[in-house]
Amino acid sequence: MSKVLVTGGAGFIGSNLVDKLVKDGDQITVVDDLSMGLIDNLPQNKQVKFYHETITNHKFMKSLLIKEKFDYIYLLAAVASVADSVARPYETHQVNQEANIYILEIIRKYHLKVKKLLFSSSAAIYGSNPELPKKENSIVDPLTPYAIDKFSTERFVIDCGKLYGIPTVAVRFFNVYGPRQNPKSPYSGVLSLISQAIMHHSTFTLFGDGTQTRDFVFVDDVIQALILLTKKSDIVHQVFNVGSGEHVSLLQVINTYEIIAGVSLKIVNRSQRVGDIKNSYADIDKLMKVGYKPIFDIYKGLKLYWESLKN
Incomplete structure (x- = not known):
């Protein structure tokens, strides 16, 4: 049994991940401000603890991380609207980048022993680069505050992981759909x-x-990739495309x-x-070499x- 934190866990991808973690017998803590997620998405289950809270509340996040000492952390919370990021670049930046870096900083500062931290980035970082398929080492061309924050946070997560010995990994979601x-x-x-x-x-x-x-990648395939890169492999400090x-x-x-x-x-x-x-x-060869098989x-x-x- 692992202790798991899922930020944005009441959202579309997050709640599907929570369902899988419940089946695995884990103790799950969900932090979600319900700006896009729904409390009804979460199972009524004693394994799941829910906090209606924003990840930008540094005091709350610090206390939670130090108290709970999570084994696995999935950073899925985001203002996922590109248009919103253009209209409110700083507010969305606080969620999409600053809050995530603060979580890393608490792990670093208090030497929290995390088995794996995963950050969810986006195919939006490739921007208008015409190269097809998109490879992890393709040129990135983020065109909006949303894409810029996703790419820079992805780099923070990977490089801080290397610098401070934190086992981190990042994924770039393509067009995820499903229940x-x-x-x-x-x-x-x-x-x-x-x-x-x-x-x-x-x-x-x-x-x-x-x-x-x-x-278009179905959400169950995405969950397969998330579990594979966290619980089922020792891979660290790398980024992976997640597509079909x-x-x-x-x-x-x-x-x-x-x-x-x-x-x-x-x-x-x-x-x-x-x-x-x-x-x-997406070119998904890199992920398939780890054992990913889209179904x-x-x-x-x-x-x-x-x-x-x-x-």
Whole structure:
């Protein structure tokens, strides 16, 4: 039995991770300000302790870390809206970077013995770099405060890990989807917008011709990667892409979803938005060498996602 901290644990990816950790028999502490997460996402289970608190509360975080002496720490809390980071760069920076560095600082200063600390970064750091597929050593070109904070925190986590002997690892999420995705989240992106349009028989706005491609990765595959890089390997001070390794066009996604839901989507076409990236998908060879095997293709994943929405 391990003691585990999950920041942002009431969110989409965090709560799916908590479910897995409960099955593993761990004692889990969740810190979440519920700005995007939902308390209902968490299991009613004595293994899970929940704090409705922001990770920017340094006094609270310091006390929690020193008192609990966690074995594993998953840093998933973030203001995940790119638009929000553009509108409020400093406030989002405090969550997306400063709070995470403070956690590292407490671990360093008080010599806390962590088995592994994992930070969740984002494919947004690749920006407009046209190289495909995106490799971990591809040139990064972060274009927004969100992407800048994700990249710089990723570097802090890796390099402070090396400097101070803290076992750290970082992941770059591509387009994660699945049950509990918050449709209000700008990060949940196109799949939840399509889902909402199908459920409410409303219109979906398609920007561009639909041939743009993305690496959609089902949340269960993401959880597999997180557990693999923390509990199931000794890998430290490295960063890994987390994707499906496949690139699927938006038109393919729409066609697949229409088949699964048995509904024709009402579509309004608009011209491509300025700054939208045409194609993006992950090279996942590095993660696969550690033992990662994505299980869900777009059909299998969307089917489970659709069933969860109907329920």
